[in-house]
Amino acid sequence: FTTACGGNSAEQGGENGGEQLSGNVVVDGSSTVYPIVEAAAEAYAGEQPDVKVSVGLSGTGGGFEKFTKGETDFSNASRPIKDAEKEAAEKNGIQFEELQIAFDGLSILVNKDNDWVDYLTVDELKKIFASGAVNGDDKVKWSDIRPEWPNEEIKLFSPGHDSGTFDYFDEVILDGQPLNKTAQLSEDDNVLVQGIAGDKNALGYFGFAYYIENKDKLRAVPIDNGNGPVEPTHETIQSGEYAPLSRPVFTYVSVKSLKEKAQVYDFAKFLLENGAEFAEEVGYVALPQEKYDEQLKKIEGLKQQ
Amino acid sequence: MAMTDGNRSYSVRKMIKENKKKQNGQQFIEWLMPKLLLLTATISVLTTIGILFTLLFETFIFFERVSIVEFLTSKEWLPWDEKTGSFGIAPLVTGTLLTTAIAMLVAIPIGLASAIYLSEYASEKARKVLKPILEVLAGIPTIVYGFFALTFVTPLLQKVIPNLGIFNALSPGIVMGIMIIPMVASLSEDAMSSVPNSIREGALGLGSTKLEVALKVVLPAATSGIVASFMLAISRAVGETMIVAVAGGSSPVLTFDVTKSIQTLTAYIVQVTTGDAGYGTTVYYSIYAVGMTLFVFTLAMNLLAQYISRRFREEY
Amino acid sequence: MELTVVKERKNKQAEERSEKNVVYRTKNLNLWYGEHHALKNIDLDIYENEVTAIIGPSGCGKSTYIKTLNRMIELVPNVRTSGEITYRGRNIFDKSYRVEELRTQVGMVFQKPNPFPKSIYDNVAYGPRIHGIRDKKILDEIVERSLRGAAIWDEVKDRLHTNAYGLSGGQQQRLCIARCLAIEPDVILMDEPTSALDPISTLKVEELVQELKKNYSIIIVTHNMQQAARISDKTAFFLNGEVVEYNDTDKLFSNPDDKRTEDYITGRFG
Amino acid sequence: MELTVVKERKNKQAEERSEKNVVYRTKNLNLWYGEHHALKNIDLDIYENEVTAIIGPSGCGKSTYIKTLNRMIELVPNVRTSGEITYRGRNIFDKSYRVEELRTQVGMVFQKPNPFPKSIYDNVAYGPRIHGIRDKKILDEIVERSLRGAAIWDEVKDRLHTNAYGLSGGQQQRLCIARCLAIEPDVILMDEPTSALDPISTLKVEELVQELKKNYSIIIVTHNMQQAARISDKTAFFLNGEVVEYNDTDKLFSNPDDKRTEDYITGRFG
Amino acid sequence: MEKLIDKQRVVQYMDGRLLRNNVLKFLFFLATLFGLIVLVVLLYRIFTQAIGWLNVDFLNNFPSRRPENAGIKAGLVGSLWLMVIVAPVSLILGVGTAIYLEEYAKKSRFTDFIQTNISNLAGVPSIVFGLLGLTIFVRELNLGRSILAAGLTMSLLVLPVIVVAAQEAIRAVPNQLREASYGMGATKWQTIYRIVLPAAIPGILTGSILALSRAIGETAPLVVLGIPTFLAYLPQGILDTFTVMPMQIYNWTSRPQADFQNVAAAGIVVLLVVLIFMNSIAIFIRNKFQKRY
Ligand SMILES: Nc1ncnc2c1ncn2[C@@H]1O[C@H](COP(=O)(O)OP(=O)(O)OP(=O)(O)O)[C@@H](O)[C@H]1O
Ligand SMILES: Nc1ncnc2c1ncn2[C@@H]1O[C@H](COP(=O)(O)OP(=O)(O)OP(=O)(O)O)[C@@H](O)[C@H]1O
Ligand SMILES: [Mg+2]
């Protein structure tokens, strides 16, 4: 069906040691995961110049829509696949395998000039961000949280409802309660950076990578999940200490492609073998090495079937 | 006389007659062209049918899940929660209307004024330089305008309006207007340029100032072209996506307060199509209903526009 | 005296001419612009190798009639006609009559000069080109000959490839005449062709008309009664969309049958 | 015989007139369209309450000269002038001279009819309106009077509010004359105003010109030498951008000083 | 004749008229200047960011995770490929439609319908065209995420703008020119092709430049089509996948690393250069043909 996208590799078969491969690898999906896969694709082009890897960023949902129709080989996702999407895949006879490729840490941020917030607990976060938790009109003052903090309204910034980042925050902090209505929303994390950097009373959250790059403009707030305040760093995220605000990001691979297209398998292997390096390079946090090894075995198994 | 002089080697009349016999090709072209052209004209109809086909099916599924009454009357657009969500289109519509109105308040006066300047006051040379430069404005990718609005215009406006939110309707509206200026200016200028010079001379000969020529003679004569340019501009503003998505925020709130964050119909569609929403969810289907709303919206506006344009058309 | 004799002989000849010398025969032609009845029961025969002048006050339907002869009138929306016009025996309103063929044989020069926004050369070469003449040398020759014919060659020969809009009104009109001559039509319709020309050019065009009539038939609308009297063989006097009188030119001007004609040519009304 | 006496008396009077009766004085005027030298060393005085005719072959610069008189020529790009034109003693090229004021006092009727794409009424009312006349009753009166003045009232009085483009060429031109009369100018420039008119309308306009000259000064470009002879007091003969001869009309036509004038008026060249 | 116009008042009134003329002329000039000033500010911001990042490597490199290695090559070539489809398809369809409506169609309900339909399409947001293209070209016609599919989608997107501009231009050609041509025995198509179209070219081009500029800067519908952002190869034909400059730019602006903002600026500069180049060609043609009748 997908003449232009579905590659038809010349090479078939198990081993691909120093072998030259060709054909297409079509990747689409989450914009959050995009940089990691882009890095992999870029490096892969050096190894296998004849394999044409393309990476899109239709978003997690958009990516799955195409993936479940069989139009792509990989679908990047900043959240696990949903039941409705699974059903769609099943209906179209698409089998897939979930691969974790890195951690993303959600950083909670305030303005550089904010000198009063030392840390926040998960409950405090919920009180601030959930609608109606403090009062009816959702206007929350710093002093409502801790009396010694200024008597000024908190300006909230959050990624839009349709991002994987919000989804995760919703799940672990809001626990299903609606978001504070006064929150300023944007789909673009750089836009949120601008917002928080421009307002002394700002409080917001977004991906760890954006915090790392804007350390000079913003300050990350340590989070207390019952074991004392923890600052988001590579170490705390990888070790799982920075909880509950770190999450894995994924790519889903089509089993059919994995079996039938040598270049897809090869790319998946390349991604897992070098994923740690690429993730760190573009601002994410690598998984523990054994996680990558485990997944490598899994796809090898799938291919052999 | 030359026409009849004897040493002439040929007769044009005869040559034409002979060519006529050979010219079955010409007749074929004459027969073929209207049909080919009709075919091209039909493409636009097919496009509309295609859009309807694309939108209707999914819109239908959406309205199986969400009542059309809620869609039209509810004042809240909270589509994210399948259970507690509410699907009132009003906030998105007001967001769109608000930014479009602001954009038009910028683009129409400035664009028309530029058109008058270029067509009636500027020298031929100045026009030849200025017009293309203005058109560059139209070609800058809208994402650039989005960041321009967010990082330049909003802070600038905040100096004047202290309670202006970082995301608001005003700044993207203004920037969208700026982006549309060349469209209004260029197309209106074309309409005004095509008013014959002899008419201008007639007016100037009566002692008119250039202003009077422009406003009382040329503008009325070019009304249909100018109205057409306005309509294209409005359409462009309604359909513009990236600027409002970046600088307007994504808060679908029913408000006419330009200092507040808003969301437009288009920004919502981008938000969902580039976002996370699962395929098959109500949110997913909602973008088709929103698309349909945009479609109906522009249809209504265009019928109005056509009525206006028809009333003002002049022949010369 | 001698002149009168010549003219009389001419009239005789005209009467002796058989049917086949009629170029255009108009029978009971009516024309409406929407509701406005612009031509009423026109009956008019136009003869070969003659100059037929059409005179009458402004708005009487002269332009309308002449535009009907090559079906140019069809370009105006909401025009209705009834009656019949035959050109060389064929009804021009016939479905099978191709309007392009008619207009190739019946050239037209308009009231307002209307050169194309092209070079002078391209203006004149337009007609030959659309009729399939591509040979550069022949085109050059046609262009020169036509421009000479319209008495404008000397003024434009050094700027043949500049835009025609740079010419003065009179020059433009002569260019339009040249353009029409370039396809050597059978009949030439002229709607006040000299109204924008100076007397010298007018004279040249008048001479040209006399010359052309040896081979062509010419129908000319004019306001200038002297011109009509000077150059035409027959004259039709139009009034309010009707033909009041149609006669040999010298008869019409010297001894009109109709009182209204007399009043008009002596300047008593308008 | 009597006529000659009257004319002679008139000539005397003209000579007796002092400087203050000069409306326009042109001194050593030169004009170039880019490189093309279109007017050469023009010297010409135009007197009050007279009709001055300008004749000459096509392209000789008549339109150019008349357009210079109300500075309409400035609309053409790349036009350069040297020399001086004074209107009622003031140099019209003076920086301080407002061109709108000049043109309000010096009305113009063009060669090609150029009505505005508005109703007939609005065409005529345009001038008065821009000068601040808003009173409906006065406007109505001005419109009627101007249309009557241009001998077109009867034809259009029932459709004053229909578009001017529905009129025939001749009607359009008369409308343009009416439009010009509506602002009651001091001088009226006419560039072949009757070239699109039938003789009756022409006659009416000519009569009108005679009537108007009691109060106004009129400069008229015409191809029609009879017209020039009929209506003008003075005539200037242009040739190749130069004034060959400028004289009382009867003198110029009966006994021209210059050989070229004689050749031209007797139709010997062009 | 008694005078109805008071000369004195006319002269008094004239001061006001001239003042109004001068004031408004100045305002009109300011309005024109306003656009230019914004443009200068915008360009200044972009150029100061882009400087240092604009070099041969930038033109020669594919996208990269490292800002210093990132290049626009894939996007630049892709955008040009896109124009290879959009320019001819939209011009032929657009001008064809305009000719049909203005020259051939009798004023009927059907033509009214087409007309309404076109102005309506002009208002349909680009993103909806993306949905259309995805459904029809990518899926139903099985063209995949190819240059052809995207080009056809973009052609339909800009079609209404071209149609409307071409219609206005064709309408502005004086009827007397058509009459003159018909009078020579020219057929309808000859008249259109040789007289009407050449006279309408300046207007058609103006509209088309605007339309094509829009197509070259448009992101949203391509995102919906699923056009990839990363490619390390160039398309070989119209059925290959590709990427375009605005998608690259969009991606760069949303990256966390500050240097990518500069890369984005460099990308914008390249896009603008392409636009200006396109405009110049069209302006050259336009100025060559522009006439006032
Ligand atoms: N397109 C039109 N629609 C409606 N009425 C028209 C149209 N063209 C001409 N008429 C009317 O038809 C009548 C005849 O017009 P026509 O142009 O034939 O007059 P004409 O004799 O050529 O006048 P002129 O000498 O002024 O050119 C006039 O009353 C005119 O107003
Ligand atoms: N805009 C222009 N650009 C260049 N040359 C021009 C322009 N207008 C007129 N000319 C030239 O200047 C000369 C004088 O033109 P003008 O229109 O004054 O002649 P005219 O005496 O009015 O002729 P006509 O009787 O044909 O109207 C002509 O040779 C003409 O070609
Ligand atoms: Mg006529």
Ligand SMILES: [Mg+2]
């Ligand atoms: Mg002239």
Ligand SMILES: O=P([O-])([O-])[O-]
């Ligand atoms: O693109 P996302 O789905 O990760 O927001």
